[in-house]
Amino acid sequence: MRHDLDPLFAPFSCGSLALKNRFVMSPMTRNFSPDGVPGPQVAEYYARRAHMGLVITEGVGPDHPAALGDGTTGGPALPVMVGEAALAGWKAVVDAVHAAGGKIAPQLWHMGPIRLGGTGLHPQAPSVSPSGIWGPFDKTILPPDYLASVKAPGTPASDAEIADIIAGFARSAGFAHELGFDAIALHGAHGYLLDSFLWAETNHRTDQWGGDLLRRTRLAREVVRAVRQAIPADKPIIYRFSQWKLQDYGAKLAETPEELGVITGALADAGVDIFDVSTRHFDAPAFAGSDMGLAGWVRKLTGKPVMTVGGIGFDKDLQSSFMEPTLPVDNLAEVVRRFAADEFDLVAIGRAALMDADWIGKVRRGEPFKPFDMSAYGRLD
């Protein structure tokens, strides 16, 4: 047993959520739910990871026809949180994780401008975006065939569409609560719908859904408020936030700590309980003049619990993994150092948890980790 890691195995609680350790399975899209319905093998996959403090599921479509479709990680078998069959599937997932002693939150995910029109369970539904644009095309490394399909400008979302989306998030959060999920996670990052309203490159609106930084948080705030109304006051809302976008890995919503405070303060006031701060490198300094990572800044600015993520257990970040072989490294001493410095409360693990259902066991026992292997995308083991 490695005692240097004991702090990461201490319990954590927030509202009604009580976790046995600080490790969280980071949300990871899987394409194993035909017709939007997660089957028994999905339940087993998550239950195998129930020894992590919290499992956050893959992105799951809220009740809106244009939530999901093909995209950069999307595909034909993404799950949804609506309809009898999908909800029954999710009930089995929740029960399996609980039976294995774990806690689980669904990540509600609206792809917004990233979704390819004409795809998904409702191909006729037009993709939704704040200003009918995907984003800048000169800063992305996404494949040319995907980019060609999203290039044509669309129509900016109408007030009625926006109201439908907010209501859809709330309905699906309510369904998830009824099924016994322990918290609700919202995907507010990476250039998808909520993030595309936050980002000036994709939100050119001058109405109540656009404008300055604070005004651009309005859709996210309204979604958080509506979800809060749909679930008990003590069930945590986890909000994933990122500077980087699929449209531009170097993008920055907040150039300064003050700007970061405007965004995250507004979200915290709206009802976010825990921030999932998505970075490519958990230990990258967020702003000049300090070595503190982005999660640390969000914690300092909001006083809310935060989760860090990015590159834990590997020598390369996720994006580099697509191009180069990725080797395991034990960088947990740096995780513990930053944890002890109060930078974050929770530690999310993506690829390492995908590769190895027993990664936490290996951490505890001090055993070597597995290298990353892209074929893990095609398996549900």
Ligand SMILES: Cc1cc2nc3c(=O)[nH]c(=O)nc-3n(C[C@H](O)[C@H](O)[C@H](O)COP(=O)(O)O)c2cc1C
């Ligand atoms: C296969 C795969 C699918 C992913 N899908 C999602 C997703 O649905 N939602 C999300 O917020 N992030 C998604 N991510 C990003 C991860 O949650 C995580 O932030 C990223 O992999 C960095 O963590 P890591 O360095 O530990 O892998 C995905 C990552 C992988 C590897």
